[in-house]
């Protein structure tokens with residue numbers, strides 16, 4: 054098996070606030086890792102460290118074999134192209150239509166693509182998330198769930214090798230949540246991607262993840278498969294499964 | 296007493312940190328001007344948007360500015376029997392000082408705050424982060440285009456305001472006496488020299504640059520949380536206005552050194 058992300062002794066604090074104290078993890082190709090944890094424990098900060106949106110203080114973050122903390126801008130950009138990131142709030146560009154949002158994502162990496170190919174790629178990505186008819190809408194006209202699905206389409210359009218999902222199903226109705234979990238699973242199977250999925254949604258974790266980790270006080274408190282953790286005697290762990 | 300001292304030291308500290316940060320940001324943005332890709336389409340879009348948003352406001356203000364200035368100065372000039380100097384005097388004050396500064400302040404209120412709020416919102420909703428991870432440099436795509444647009448457009452808007460201001464002045468004179476448009480403009484331009492126009496124009500380029508830059512800086516460095524959007528818009532206006540006056544002061548000193556007035 055090939056390790057695509059390896060994190061060793063990662064630390065990050067903001068001023069006085071120590072958010073991540075000692076994070077260690079390994080993600081293999083084709084594997085989905087779900088990270089659980091209370092609100093404010095630093096799950097989003099962790100994923101942002103992986104793409105260097107947040108500069109880690111200490112430790113090593115190997116993405117596809119190279120330490121992200123030691124890269125120059127060029128290498129960083131190359132690596133970022135292979136890593137998709139779904140933001141917690143979707144992070145759609147307000148001033149652009151849905152179509153432009155998706156095109157913006159690909160135009161730097163696939164300049165050579167013809168207009169027609171681009172259009173087809175965009176339409177196909179939107180169909181994948183079931184929102185083909187929203188193509189000419191502005192983000193302000195979309196509901197929260199739709200924004201998230203468009204955000205997902207925008208992340209997937211580049212066919213990244215690694216995808217970081219920050220709460221892909223939070224705030225969605227159970228049906229849509231199920232569909233998104235299904236989609237995450239499909240993407241993994243189809244393209245053999247590796248993902249880190251941050252979630253509070255146990256159904257999503259159960260469906261998608263090969264491996265679960267529970268975060269507490271800046272470290273991983275417990276880890277294992279869904280069935281291992283669900284049989285745990287630890288009160289803290291049990292709380293997630295009740 | 297101790298608390299006061301701490302307060303002052305703290306404020307000074309914050310002030311100089313801010314100035315340093317703005318300078319660093321300025322350097323980064325200028326570097327983006329010369330680095331690929333050049334976002335021509337976005338530049339045009341921003342330019343169109345800025346012009347569209349400010350033109351009516353600047354037209355009305357410019358007209359009133361010329362009108363009021365003339366109505367107020369005329370009695371004094373008449374007392375001295377120097378009516379024929381009035382158009383020249385008005386032209387000089389409008390073109391050298393009032394036109395650029397008033398237009399720049401209006402733009403600070405309208406454009407800087409707009410950019411501050413827009414970028415602040417983009418920052419808070421992680422749009423800037425999203426651009427960054429997709430390999431597009433927000434400093435290039437979002438900031439450099441806006442700063443370039445204001446740098447190009449503010450001088451044009453000032454020129455426009457000057458022209459309308461002179462028409463306002465002509466209108467005011469026409470209420471009181473009979474003067475032909477031709478005579479008015481020949482009297483106005485006779486007293487103007489390059490020494491009036493060139494420094495004033497160069498000054499407006501700097502006004503434009505900093506109007507875009509301060510708005511972008513405030514938005515780009517917005518804190519997390521929605522209330523910071525309003526905050527960045529607000530402090531963009533205040534800081535940009537302040538910077539405009541500082542540039543104006545420096546410009547006066549420099550043109551005095553060069554031209555001797």
Ligand SMILES: Nc1ncnc2c1ncn2[C@@H]1O[C@H](COP(=O)(O)OP(=O)(O)OP(=O)(O)O)[C@@H](O)[C@H]1O
Pocket residue numbers: 067072090091092093094095096097098099141519
């Ligand atoms: N840029 C920042 N500057 C200062 N503090 C930050 C910053 N980003 C995050 N924090 C702090 O780090 C902590 C962890 O934040 P984070 O967003 O990672 O939480 P989370 O685990 O993703 O929570 P949630 O489930 O609510 O999304 C919080 O206390 C937050 O205030």
Ligand SMILES: [Mg+2]
Pocket residue numbers: 096097098141219
């Ligand atoms: Mg989060």
